[in-house]
Amino acid sequence: MAPKAAKPEAQSGVRTQDPEGTRHNIIEVASEEFALNGLSGARIDEIAARTRSSKRMIYYYFGDKEGLYLAVLENAYRKVREGEAKLDIGGLSPLDALRRLVEFTFEHHHKHEDFIRMVMIENIHHAEYLEKSKVIRQLNVTAIGTIETLYERGVAEGLFRPGLDPIELHWQISALCFFNVSNRATFSKLFGRDLSAPKVQAALKRNSVDMVLRYIVRPEKLPTE
Incomplete structure (x- = not known):
C-alpha cells in the first residue's frame, strides 16, 4: 500500500492546529502584499515568509496565486x-x-x-x-x-x-x-x-x-x- 501524502504543514515543517486562523492570517498578509505590489508584482515567497508558512500550504488553501x-x-x-x-x-x-x-x-x-x-x-x-x-x-x-x-x-x-x-x-x-x-x-x-x-x-x-x-x-x- 502506498504511503499517504503528507499534509502541507507537515511537509513544510510548520504545524497548524487552526486552519481557519492560518487561512485568515495568510489573507491579511497577502492583502498588504497585493495592495503594495499588485497581482503581478506580489510574491508568494514573501507572503509565506511573513506568515511562517510555505508556498505549498498557501496553494493548498487557495489553489494558486x-x-x-x-x-x-x-x-x-x-x-x-x-x-x-x-x-x-x-x-x-x-x-x-x-x-x-x-x-x-x-x-x-x-x-x-x-x-x-x-x-x-x-x-x-x-x-x-x-x-x-x-x-x-x-x-x-x-x-x-x-x-x-x-x-x-x-x-x-x-x-x-x-x-x-x-x-x-x-x-x-x-x-x-x-x-x-x-x-x-x-x-x-x-x-x-x-x-x-x-x-x-x-x-x-x-x-x-x-x-x-x-x-x-x-x-x-x-x-x-
Whole structure:
C-alpha cells in the first residue's frame, strides 16, 4: 500500500492546529502584499515568509496565486459591507441614516487604504477577477439594497428628491470617499497642502456629507445651521 501524502504543514515543517486562523492570517498578509505590489508584482515567497508558512500550504488553501488574490479581494469587500451592516441605520430618520452612511464610507476608506488600492488594481484588470466572484456580487447586492431602502423611506416622507437611481447614489458616495484616498498624495504634492492632516480630513468628511445631502434632499428640507 502506498504511503499517504503528507499534509502541507507537515511537509513544510510548520504545524497548524487552526486552519481557519492560518487561512485568515495568510489573507491579511497577502492583502498588504497585493495592495503594495499588485497581482503581478506580489510574491508568494514573501507572503509565506511573513506568515511562517510555505508556498505549498498557501496553494493548498487557495489553489494558486490568482486564487489567493481573489480571496483577498473578496475579503476586502466583505469588510466594508460588514461594517455597513453594523450601522443599524434602519432605526434612524432617513436624513440621519444618509448622513451616517456617508460618514461611515468616508471613515472606512480613510482607515483601509489597502481596500482602495485593491479596487484600483482590480480596475486595472478590468474587473476580470471580481467578475468571477459570486461572493462579491452578492455582497454588493446588499449594499445597493441598503441605499434603496433608505432612499425609498426618504422619498415616502417627502424628504428626498424622487427619480434618483440607488446605484448612482452609491456611485456618487463612493466617488467622494474613494478619491479622498486614491488621489490624496498627488493632490497634496500638486497644491502644497497636507490633505492627510486630521483637521483637513475632518473638513473633507463634513463637506462630503454636505454635498451628498444637497444632491439628494429636497432644498426646502435641508437642515439649517
